[in-house]
Structures are given as structure tokens and as C-alpha cells.
Amino acid sequence: MEKTKRKVAIFFILPSLLVLLGLGLYPLLYIIYLSLHKLYLMAGPTPKFVGFSNYYKILFQDPQFYLVLRNTIVWVLGSTACQFLVAFPTALVLNSKVIKLKGFFRGIILIPWVMPIITVGIVWRWIYNADWGILNYYLFKLGVIKSYINWLGNQRTVWPALLIASTWKGFPYMTLMFLAGLQSIPPQLYEAAKVDGANNWNMFKYITLPLMKQVILVVCLVASIQTWNNFRMIWVLTQGGPGYTTTVLSTYIYMKSFSFYRFGEGATVAVISLIFVVVMIMTYLFVTKAYRLRWR
């Protein structure tokens, strides 16, 4: 009986398992395989085993790699921090009793999140357009700027421009998560604090913040992992330019592989990027203590 049950279970699991192996494990192993080979299409279509020399080349000889890595860290930390700074107050406001039509506002803030990222990128690209963009138009009309600014072409303005677009797209997800966290705090705690004479700030500092700490950490970690692999937003807005100013690891992998046709080196950068993601996932597992779960 037990054996039959097991067979049935395997039968039902098998399709998903095959998909997982085919679309998850196989590409992963193939990328590792490629990273140990020279596959440069301009030199021929056959991979040649080179050991760890791609790693040596990327880590010690590539003039752009550390700039790209720094950009990735700026992108991930900046984007996550900005999203947090917008999302947390928004969640607090949406959770407060002062606000009427909560359902309506909760729906409204989801608009950026449900919009396809490519569409969002194109919209922001037009907003920032140096010649026809609405941002320049109004800033000029209001007398804030004296001439039109190339927001995405200037090294000083391109990062803030990207972070604003990324924050706009990403903050609703964080807001929703924070809102769920806030709603799980028992109201009795606030009532008891009020009886004890606590003001709003004290309640926020001693009840909301400590009880939300875990949620904040997990949500920020998930957002960081998502941003680390967020290729599309940067690609649509700047394609990593000007020069390598906004190139992050994901766009660099694409560039190495599909623009320069250096698939071996592209795979090497992908493996290095993967190591960072694994570290982030381990931190996530550690923070959420998910590793303690026993699956039966």
C-alpha cells in the first residue's frame, strides 16, 4: 500500500520535476560548463576547455568588472532603500484609521506594480527624454532649469533617474507586504499602550517597529534578490550606458554573451553573480529560519 502511494506520488511529481530539471538544473550546469570553456563565436562555434582562465580574466584583467560590480551593489542597495523609504510610510498611512476609502487607495497604489516592466521602462524613458520629455518641459516652464537636461545621458543624473523609476515600479509590492505585517500586529497592544499614556511616536517606536523588524528584513531581502536580477528596467532605460556607468551584472552578462558573443566569459560573470545571489538566499533562509522547516 505504502509502495503504491509512493509510486502515485512520484507519478504526479514527475512532470514538475522534469520541468525543474530541464529549465533549472540543466541551464545551471551548462552555464558552469561554459564558464570553463572559451566559446567566442567570432573565433568559431566550438567550445574549448580553458579551465579557470575565464575567471582569472574576469576577476583580474577585465577593466570593467569591478565598476559593474559596484554599480550592481549601488543599484540593489539604492533601489531597495528607496523602495523601503516610500513603501513603509505608505503602508503606515494606508493602515491608519485616519484614511477613508482605504480599499480604493490600496488598489491605486498597485498600478505601477501590475504594469509590465518594459512598459514602465518605456514610459520613464519618455519622461526623461532630453528633447521631448515631460520632465524637462515642466522644469523649464517653472524656471527650475535654464536648458534641457539629458537625464539618462549624464553620469551625475542617470543613477537618481534610474532609482526613481525603479522605486516607482517596486514600492507597491513592499507596501503590500508591510501592510500585511502591520495588520498582523494585535490591536490590543496599542490599546494597552494608550492606557499607559504612550503617544503615537512611542507606539511606533516600541510596538510597530520591533514587531515589523522581521517583516522589513525579509521583504528587503526579497526585493534585493529581485533587483539583483532586474535586467529589464536598466536595459530599457539606458542599456547600461552612458559607457558602463549603469551596467550591472545582469546587463553585463547579456552584453558579453549576446553583443560580444563571448559566451564563455558571459557564463563566468553569470556564475559569479550566482554566488552573490546564493549568499543573499542563505541570508534569507537564515533570517526566516526556513531551514528549520521539516517537510513531510
Place this chain on the structure above:
Amino acid sequence: MRRLVIFVLLIVVISTWLMAKETIRIVWPGTSETEVAFSKELKAAIEKEYPDVSVEMLYIGWKDLEPKLITMVMAGNVPDLVMQQDYLTLAKMNALEPLNEYLKKQPINTVSEDVFIESLLKFSTYEGKIYTLPVVGIAYGLLVRTDLLEEAGYQPSDIKTWDDLVKIAKALTKDKDGDGKIDQYGIVYAAGAHRYAWRQAYIMGYSNNFSLDEVEKKQQFIEVLNLIKKLQPFMPPGFTTMDLKEAFQAYAMGKAAMMITGSFFTANVYPINPEVIVKTRAIPFPKGPSAKDYWVPVSNAGWAMFSKSKNKDLAWKILTFIVSREWGGRYSSFINIPARKDVSPEYVAELASAMYPKANAAIGNKNIISDFVNMASKYGKPMKIIPGRVEMEKVFTTYLAQFLQGQLSAEETYEKIKEGIEQIKKEF
């Protein structure tokens, strides 16, 4: 009864299989309105000529063409035919079928080796193998708005040297409505996409009598960089992030009075604003300080067959149909320079009048055709086929961006570009 049903089903399956049409997958990179309309006419014509063939058009713009094709090839999802300007990467991957042997066979659809203009066929040949059959010649130069030039007191013929160009670009840069903001710029250089940034700089380099990959020619190279810097104040503020399409828009909407581009100009500008076609003339890019003569870069767009095409004989037939006198001629009617000897510019101009019915654009196009044909025949010089060019483009634009933002001097920019390009060259 059951046997009868099985028999009928079998007949249906077999007859469906026998009657099934062969599908030919064509990758079409011309995504302007005019070119897409043409591709639909072509598809209908092929299916009429070859009733057993079904044509599937895959539209992929020039900018994304190469990476997408490579992905398709590597994934084994190989189409049959594609139009190509830069065929080298695919040829190096052995993804393209050399066409020499096919051309030796009995000519089909009026196609044989000797019908093509030699210099254009030469551009299609790498290490003795012909990879594409040219359908149009492409010449590159400077497109100027004659009305705006006249308004400023100049003629296109006044732009002979780089100094003239800078002077006139300055004169054409204007705040027309007096609100403190410039509305019309002298020239547009689409430096946002590496491919176009490089190509336009390449045109400038040719006008200074060198190819941009010849980094040992320090003086000529630095002169090109300085020219771009001198022109910078007379270009729209967003030029460093501009794609070629946006540059066409800027030109078509009167935001820029001159642009550096090729003979595919009309097809791209006509859908945006047909009125500017008749007010436009093409001239060779003016001579640089180190130039002895005008050099007009010439290349081609041609049709290639994939080596893994499932039906090469049929693909060859369709390929020859596309570059035949009729269809090759019709295509060149809006891209300007015919690639075949038997397609005259007059014939092309006649066909173009049907293509560009609005705002006297056909007349304008005829002028532009004759400008390009004249400059290509007088000063035409085939563009170099440069292995590793895509990577060189990135090196060039990276340091050009820093140069234009004042972070590097011309000398430093040159040194960095030289180092990067030499590094790439070492691998070949």
C-alpha cells in the same frame, strides 16, 4: 464500420500531408512602415509565384537582429532567409550558406553573379565566399534641409570642409520663438546606440580618409573626436542617448537641420513627415583636415541563406525571387541605390513615385537617389568588414561619452580607445 473510419482517416491524413505547403521563414529587419508594407506585398507575390510555398515573415529590427539571430541559431530554431548588412558573425559561426556554388547553377529569376554591381558583391564576399546577394547599395553622407539652410543664407554646396560644417551647424542652431530654449539644432548625431554612434563616427573618419579601426592613425582619429566635440553645442541635448529612429524624428520634425545617415533615409523619414523629403538633399560628408579627397562609405544590404535551412533548394529559389530585377528593383526604389546592373536609377525613381505619393516626396526622393548615386560613383569606398566590430563600438562609445562629458581629453580618449581596439584586434 471501424475499418472504414480508419481508412477514411488515413486518406485524410495522407492527403493533408501531401497537400501541405512548404514553409519558408524569412527574417525581415526593415521595420519602418514603408518596409513592412513592402514585405507584405513581397510575401503575397512569392506565394502567388510558388503556390506550394507558405511564407512566414519574422520582423526583427536592425538593432536587435544579430543577437536574436544568434540566439535562434544556437537554439536550433533556424529560419531560411534573412536580410543582412553585417553578416560576418553569422558567417564565422558557419551559420550562413556560401552562395558561390548556387550562383554557378542555371540562373533562376534573372539572378546570376554578373548581374550585381561588382563593388557591392565584393562587400558580400569574405575570404572568397559569397554570403549575401546584394539587394541594395547603401551610401552614407550628410542629409541637409535645404529650406533651413537657405533661411540661414547657405546652400548645401557651401559645406565642403569640417570648418564649414561647424560654422553652418552653428548658424542653424536657433531659438526660434525667443523663449530662451533652442528649438532648432544644426546637426544630429545619434550616439545612443553603439552601432549607430560608431557608424556615424565611421562616416566622419572616412571623410578624414581613414577607417575608425585604424587606431594607429592618431592625428586623424583625434581630429574626428574634436569635430564631435565642436559640434556638440549644436546638437540636441539628448543626442548621446538618441537612437537612430529618434534622430530621424528630430530631423523630420525640424528639430535638427542636418543628419549623418545613409541612403535608407527616405523610407525612415517619410512615415514621420513626408514634407521634409522634398526639402532634403544628400551631400558627401565634408572633408576633414587630413583628407585628400572625399570618401563616401558604401556597403550593401543583401539576402543570405542559413546553412541549416531545411529546404535549401526552395530557399534559394525564394532568395533569387527577392533579389530579382522586379523585386530587387522595387525594394531599391525606396532604399535608393540599386544593387543590380539592370536596374537603372530612372527605373527606381519611376517605381518610387508610387511608393511615396504624398507631399511631392517622390520628387524629393528622386533628387536624393541621384545625389547618393552620384556621390557613390564619384567617391564611393566600400566600408571595411571588421571582425570584432561590435566590441569596438562599445569601447568607442564608452570613452566618447566620457570625452563629451569633459572627463577625458581628446588625447586620453584616443589612447583608451586605441588600447581597447588593439586588445580586440589581437584575437584575430
